[in-house]
Amino acid sequence: MRNAFRDFFRRIRVGRHVRTNGDLYNYRGLEVECPLSAGLGVCNALMRGKYERDEADMILAHLPAHLPVIELGGSLGVVSRLIRSRLDARTRHLVVEANPRIVETCRKNATRDAEDGATDVVNAALYYGAARASFTLGPDVHSNALSGTGRRGEEIEVDTVSLSALHQRLGAPERFALVSDIEGGEYQIIRHEPDMLAKVEIAIVEIHPAAFAAEGGSEAAFLAAFHERGLVEIDRRGDVVVMSRAGTV
Structure with missing residues (x-):
């Protein structure tokens, strides 16, 4: 009621x-x-x-203007628009969104006011082991996730991409910023490509402890993978954690 x-x-x-x-x-x-x-x-x-308030606050406080960005989970492109507004005009920004039904809205918002080629949107899901994956569409745009995570809804097939492939698409920069909110899908990085974290200068990640636990992992193990590759926690609000290389950002 x-x-x-x-x-x-x-x-x-x-x-x-x-x-x-x-x-x-x-x-x-x-x-x-x-x-x-x-x-x-x-x-x-x-x-x-109130939309993604903690994530937005952390982006405004910590995202450097000069670092190229890989953003996992673009959704409607609202946070993407905020990220783009914080970057230098020619700094590259690569947005990943799996849901094909909202990707055009994501692209409109993410590229609004961006210079040609500065922001790119990839319609795919972060996933390892297959070129296609099953993706569950929930009742709203923030309840979508890879299938097998306990979510209920319509299942569709989507293209997949790895973090290393995204890094190459970005131009293989020596360092980049990682912004991520993919309902626990981030855990795949520490299982399949943990050494990619050595290329991350700063990470702004919304963690999902319940989703990590469902995969047999934990928040502690997730954060430890970042720490082992030189990233230290510099700020946190709720489940949004900011990790940076000491003394560089």
């Missing part, structure tokens, strides 16, 4: 916004697009300034 009342007022609030502004929202001073099909909760969070 409580959720029914909550959704009732959200529907009124979001409906009023859409009638006036369409699919456009203000996010940290930036105009972004969010279709109503993304989910009532997502639209409401954008309206109230």
